[in-house]
Amino acid sequence: DADVTQTPRNRITKTGKRIMLECSQTKGHDRMYWYRQDPGLGLQLIYYSFDVKDINKGEISDGYSVSRQAQAKFSLSLESAIPNQTALYFCATSDPTAFGNEQFFGPGTRLTVL
């Protein structure tokens, strides 16, 4: 079973619709992240959470909100989707106490806003 799962894997929606992307992890990590990937721009950080009560904005948080429902769950919402939010979205987790401090990524959600 995958350690970091994302649902849905693909979503097509219309401008103005509210969309929620969900992320669950079984790694027991406190820290979770949402990134988006656009062609030619790499991964950009949207929001990150150090624990259930700690939410922080990343580089490109405008138009997005998040909810950390539990240590294992971190959801990303687009309140009113717009076409330039069409992208590949990744959730990630990390354990800051681990040597290496790397992030573990989910498989991604491909979102298309028409």
Added chain:
Amino acid sequence: DQQVKQNSPSLSVQEGRISILNCDYTNSMFDYFLWYKKYPAEGPTFLISISSIKDKNEDGRFTVFLNKSAKHLSLHIVPSQPGDSAVYFCAASARGTGNQFYFGTGTSLTVIP
């Protein structure tokens, strides 16, 4: 502004030869660097990292070199194998930013059998 840059969008190498992927950064506060590998339809996976107190870190066929004065790091893969064909991202962070990493735009490596 992109703080971490990978100026080569793609690279092709013959199997068995060396692959060298490059990454430049602008923020002198960055002190920890990682390389991730990404296959299609999958999330990035961690490959190798280096702290700014070192200038080289090696793990099997993969070696990362860090030149702090030039704000440049490189990933060497020797020998390259067809299974290494993927997109490679470098990432950097600064102590005190809470594990916030800045990613480059990626280099697509193709290893030709």
